[in-house]
Amino acid sequence: LMPAISKLKEGEQLFDIAIYQNTYYAVGARAAYGYREFKSEQDSYRNKVVALIFTPLGKEDEINQRIHAEAQVIHNKFNPNLFAQSGQDCQEYATFYVGDSWMGIEARFVREAIDEDQLRTLPESAPFIAGMHAYRGEVIPVIDLARMLGHPHYFTDYRQIIVIEDKAASLRFGLFVSALGEIPYLAPTQIQPMNTFFRGASHNPGIAIANIAQNSMLTLITAQSLWDKVLSVRSQSAEQVYA
Secondary structure, eight states: OOGGGGGOOTTOEEEEEEEETTEEEEEEEEEOSOSSTTOOTTOOOOOOOEEEEEEEEEEHHHHHHHHHHHHHHHHTOOOOOTTSOOSTTOEEEEEEEETTEEEEEEGGGEEEEEOSTTOBOOTTOOTTEEEEEEETTEEEEEEOHHHHTTOOOOOOSSOEEEEEEEGGGTEEEEEEESEEOOOOEEOGGGEEEGGGTOOSOOSOOOOEEEEETTTEEEEEOOHHHHHHHHHHHHHHHHHHHHO
């Protein structure tokens, strides 16, 4: 468990993280002063006793995924040069990290980022529907895009919901993200439609790929493309259930 335990002197203590039966535990250890508290100093007989306290932290695979996700976010930190592009044709894009990649949507479609404190799950809903969240007097669905795209479901310490709204299409919903990025300006010359790269059905809601400076790629979505994929995947799931 912890090799240092055998070296503990009377009254000393230590702390460590351990894995036992596929579960992470916070382990505290303290060496006692003797087998019985009432033994006198003249009694030379001693049994070394160490008290252990195990506090479960979570399943091993889930925590490992979380550690990996945090490492990926840090490794793939998205910090484009905000002033690399400018001009009348450029658009601002809000960027966020989902699954294992950075995505972007026109900044005008993003209302704000909110915490998940008021998220309520829905029984028998599609796996990628994280639940419903109260927002400005309404209730909006929250989409777990990472799960919809088939990525292992994991959490990071920095997980928020961004509220996306397209008034013209009467759409308003939340989207789970693992990190928020910068808001770069993108020119039309940087954007290539997705169908020039891929053809056929896909769960990916991306409509285009943006080439950012320093060889960074950004998958671009719209509120409508994302919602259309949600409806499509939900319909396919329902067909499989009743097939």
